Amino acid sequence: MPYCSRCGVEVDTDVEKCPLCSTDIQILEPEEDQFQRYPSKIAPHSIAPKRNKKERRRMAAIYVTFGLLIPASIAIAADIVINGDVTWGTYTISSLIYIWVLILLPLLYYKKPVLTLLAYYLSTLFFLYSIDSFSGGIYWFQGLAFPIITITAVLTVIILFLTRHSKLKGINILSYCVFALGIECIGIEFTVSLFLAGTISLGWSIIVLSAAVPAAGLLYYIFYKTKKPFKVKEYFHI
Amino acid sequence: MKKQAATRTHWRNIHHRDKNWFRLDNAGKVYPAIISPRRTSLFRISVSLSERVNVSKLQLVLDKVIKRFPYFNVQMKAGLFWYYFETNEHTPLVEQDSLYPCMAMNVKKERMYLFRVRAYNNKIAVEFSHILTDGTGALIFLKTLVCEYFLELGIEIDISKDPDVFNIKEEPDPMEYEDSFKKVFNKRLPFNRKQKRAFHLPQRLIWKGHYKVLTAVIPTKELLELSKKYSVSLTEFLTALLIYSIQEYCEKNINSRFFKPIVINIPVNLRPIFKSKTMKNFFVPIEPSIDPRLGHYAFEEIITKVHHYMRHEVDIKILNQQITRNVKGEMNAIIRVLPLVVKNMMLTALYDLLGENNYSSGLSNLGRVVMPEEIAQKIERMEFIPAPSTGVKTKATVVSYGDNMYISFGRLIKDAHVEKLFFRKMRKMGIHVKIESN
Numbered sequence: 001m002p003y004c005s006r007c008g009v010e011v012d013t014d015v016e017k018c019p020l021c022s023t024d025i026q027i028l029e030p031e032e033d034q035f036q037r038y039p040s041k042i043a044p045h046s047i048a049p050k051r052n053k054k055e056r057r058r059m060a061a062i063y064v065t066f067g068l069l070i071p072a073s074i075a076i077a078a079d080i081v082i083n084g085d086v087t088w089g090t091y092t093i094s095s096l097i098y099i100w101v102l103i104l105l106p107l108l109y110y111k112k113p114v115l116t117l118l119a120y121y122l123s124t125l126f127f128l129y130s131i132d133s134f135s136g137g138i139y140w141f142q143g144l145a146f147p148i149i150t151i152t153a154v155l156t157v158i159i160l161f162l163t164r165h166s167k168l169k170g171i172n173i174l175s176y177c178v179f180a181l182g183i184e185c186i187g188i189e190f191t192v193s194l195f196l197a198g199t200i201s202l203g204w205s206i207i208v209l210s211a212a213v214p215a216a217g218l219l220y221y222i223f224y225k226t227k228k229p230f231k232v233k234e235y236f237h238i
Numbered sequence: 239m240k241k242q243a244a245t246r247t248h249w250r251n252i253h254h255r256d257k258n259w260f261r262l263d264n265a266g267k268v269y270p271a272i273i274s275p276r277r278t279s280l281f282r283i284s285v286s287l288s289e290r291v292n293v294s295k296l297q298l299v300l301d302k303v304i305k306r307f308p309y310f311n312v313q314m315k316a317g318l319f320w321y322y323f324e325t326n327e328h329t330p331l332v333e334q335d336s337l338y339p340c341m342a343m344n345v346k347k348e349r350m351y352l353f354r355v356r357a358y359n360n361k362i363a364v365e366f367s368h369i370l371t372d373g374t375g376a377l378i379f380l381k382t383l384v385c386e387y388f389l390e391l392g393i394e395i396d397i398s399k400d401p402d403v404f405n406i407k408e409e410p411d412p413m414e415y416e417d418s419f420k421k422v423f424n425k426r427l428p429f430n431r432k433q434k435r436a437f438h439l440p441q442r443l444i445w446k447g448h449y450k451v452l453t454a455v456i457p458t459k460e461l462l463e464l465s466k467k468y469s470v471s472l473t474e475f476l477t478a479l480l481i482y483s484i485q486e487y488c489e490k491n492i493n494s495r496f497f498k499p500i501v502i503n504i505p506v507n508l509r510p511i512f513k514s515k516t517m518k519n520f521f522v523p524i525e526p527s528i529d530p531r532l533g534h535y536a537f538e539e540i541i542t543k544v545h546h547y548m549r550h551e552v553d554i555k556i557l558n559q560q561i562t563r564n565v566k567g568e569m570n571a572i573i574r575v576l577p578l579v580v581k582n583m584m585l586t587a588l589y590d591l592l593g594e595n596n597y598s599s600g601l602s603n604l605g606r607v608v609m610p611e612e613i614a615q616k617i618e619r620m621e622f623i624p625a626p627s628t629g630v631k632t633k634a635t636v637v638s639y640g641d642n643m644y645i646s647f648g649r650l651i652k653d654a655h656v657e658k659l660f661f662r663k664m665r666k667m668g669i670h671v672k673i674e675s676n
Contacts, residue, residue: 001672007658008665009454010672019452019675020658035286035359038676042447043336046343048313048350049328055349 002026012037057107064103072096090134098127113160121153143195151187155180168227175219182212258325260309264419264565265519266369268593270314270321270346271585274628275446276650280340281373282623283380283604283637284356284363288616291357292391297332299386300355304330306406307379309415309517310370313349316578321369323352332357337676338449339623340365340648355383360618362387368519368625373604374507375517378402381609388613395612403610411515418514423565424558433591436527436598437488437498439631441651449626452657453646455619455672456664458606458638464667468538470545473603476636476645477502477526477548478541483659484598485530485540491655494531501527503597503630504548508561511554522560524551525597537663594629599656604637614640624648632656 001010002025004018011018011025013034018025051059072093079089101123105116128145132138159176166172182205189205262270269279304311311330312323330351335358336342345352345367352370356363362384366376382404385397397403444450465475484500505521514520526547528535535543550556567573573581604622608614622637623646632649647657661671 004673007662007673008671009661010670012672012674015675019673020654020661022653035290035361037361037674038337038339039335039358040337042338043334043342046333046350046354048347049326049331051349052327054327 057110061104061107064100064107068096068100091131094127094130094134098123117153117157117160121149124149140195144191147191148188151184151191155184168223170223171219171226172223175216175223178212178219179216182209182216185209185212260312260323260415261417262314262321262323262369263417263516263518263520264561264568265372265521267320267568268585268589269367269369271582272589273344273346275341276443276626277628278340278343279345279368279625280343280365281368281376281625281635282339282363282365282621283373283376284361284621284623285380285384286618286620287360287362288618290360291362293332293357295390296355296357296362296383296387299383299390300332301329303379303383303386303406306382306404306408306410307517308410310351310353310379312352312370314346314352314369315348316346319574319576319578319581321578323370326351330355334358335361335363338447339363339451339676340626341447341449343367345369353379363621371517372505372507372519372521373602373622374509374521375519377604377607378404378517381607382406384617385610385613388616393612393616395610397610400608400610413515414517416514416516417518418508418512418516418520419561419565421514422508422512422558423562425562425566425569427559427562429559429563429566433596434499434501434527436501436596437484437492437530438595438598438629439487439651439655440492441631441653441655443628443631443650444652448650450649450652450654450676451623451646452649452654452673452675453621453623453644454661455674456643456645457670458641458643460669461643464669468541468545470541471548472643473504473601473636474545474548475541476603476634477504477601478537478544479660479663480599480601480634480656481526481528481540481544482535482537483656483663485528485535486659486663487655488530489534497529497531499527499529499531499598501525501597503600505600505602506552506557508557511552511557522557522564523597523600524548526551590629594627597630599630600624600627600633602633602635604635606638609639620644621646626650 002013002015003010004020004023004025006023007018007020009018009020014027014036015025016027017023075092075096076086076089079086079092102120105119109116109119125146128149129138129141132141132145159173159180162176163169163173185205185208186202189202190200193199193201273279308325309323311326313326314321315324326349328349330353333354333356335356343354343365344350352367353376354365356365362380364376364380364383366379371379381400381402385395385403386406389395397405461472461475465472468475470478480502481500488497488500503523503525505523508514508520508522509516512520524547526544528540528543576584602622602624607620609617617639619642620637620639621644622635624633624635626648627633628650631651632647632654635646635648637644647654647660649657661673664671
């Protein structure tokens, strides 16, 4: 072991100068099995872990909230400055609240799709109800908005249920959607005719459905055929 | 009544376990205000194994161990009035070591842990911010981590014998979360503490991010024999030697007109005294001193002074008086309602005024560390490195493991003035000293 001749203390074999008084020390061959005490480089600053999904969602929720507050407050201010009262501002506000709910719910409750869907359904109804009532009393909400939104919601739930329970997710989902669109059109015409004329008469929606059913069938057939690899050799053997 | 009290305790326990935010303890509250790139508040305890560390295994173990220490699995956030800890939803990663330990980490950042585990060759080091805990808390964490590491490597260890090694399968004890300062203080105690401006080394600080560490390896037996000769404890002996070295430095380099008292800051672990199990900070400093303006002190004189001072100060009532002073300051209604920004400005000034201005250096003794006997052979050595200090510039820490004692000095100045005198004096007393540095 080398020594510092001035301090009398022992030092490591690879040390050039005494750590206490900087006197030169003769370097001896370092022992092979000895580990170096400190690295020769300065490590970079420790970095904080990146935001995880949950934290990113939380941040997004905050940005969206404040981002929507800006147009909302501009609308209210402009309405009051121009008209001296809140008039058309209510439409803007209710739309912005609706947009806010639409964006925020899946951000915060992405683990609860049923709850989110239910909240989507209710908030859509509430939004349409408020628009209807702002424009001078309830007129079209009960007859049109409520049944159409309900039919859409039911179809969406069915499609989501099917999607969840199908082992392979691909073109079959598209086929369900096309079929559901046909049904949706039937529902819309049914509601509209009942609302306008008071009788049930189906016309254009039958045509849509008649196109949707074979289209969905074709899509499903393609899905069925392609879900297994197409065996060229076996199929074309002579 | 009894049942009611029991229910209350039960609810408090559940409350403790479930809540994902924690208050800073009384001592920890000062540090966030004074943190700077140089004064990082980080100190380090490390073990060197006989073999190279398997970093991936260590990471695996760290992931498990951190669950047992929920009060360390936190990030610090600023509230309106105080900083607070919030559960960190990430996992701490084992990091590479640096030439300069205890540096380059901004613990105030969001999602940043207030400690880090580093591995280099055969060394496992933990660096804790003083905001989070003190040496004892950090040592328990390190011991648990090392024991689990060896368990992962397939060595059977009976950890139940050692109370300082936590069983990671157990739930944390609510007592570990407590701020013991607040528990033991007595608001009726009078204020009594004379502050005096102490001598500071005059040198300029080195670059930001640089930290010079000097570790001396000394046979414990030789030092123990020597301190027995003076019939004092090891800490008392080393403190006296440090005071003597600073006095010698002053006499050689400073004009006697500018002499100031030489004061050493020695933290006292309060856990055994107040029977606390807390894993947060729980210490108060005591400050033995001499005044070189009154004349030269011989080493024997200093050692007697230090010995009697320590016997006088390490007294449950006097210690509680100091705790009370600190807690009263924190509990003061006017101080509490000041916004954090104002508090930070005040605390920075206060820390210099009541803290670092009043001592010339520090000496922290972690004591003798014992590892479970199954792995004692596989651990070569331990080191304890003090947190860097811009005010007093050089501080010392002591830990003993196996047959050796490891005295580390951390300094923020270029040359090892005090250290040189300290170890040369030790050599003259016939003690073998081996010096290492970064």
